[in-house]
Amino acid sequence: MVHCPECDATLSAESDIDFVETEATTGFIAASKRFYVATCATCGATIGSGVAGAKAGGGAV
Numbered sequence: 294m295v296h297c298p299e300c301d302a303t304l305s306a307e308s309d310i311d312f313v314e315t316e317a318t319t320g321f322i323a324a325s326k327r328f329y330v331a332t333c334a335t336c337g338a339t340i341g342s343g344v345a346g347a348k349a350g351g352g353a354v
Contacts, residue, residue, distance in 0.1 A: 304333065311331070311337075313330045
């Protein structure tokens, strides 16, 4: 069983985790990377993150 390191809540269902998408613009290509942060739905502590890839139209050239 997986538990939140901050509040010790059990993370056993999809609803126990919130996924938040954030963006960061790159300065050398016309795209922005999509970053995802996984947080505990009980206390809001960040428990993971990742990069989904690029989507067109974001950054300055």
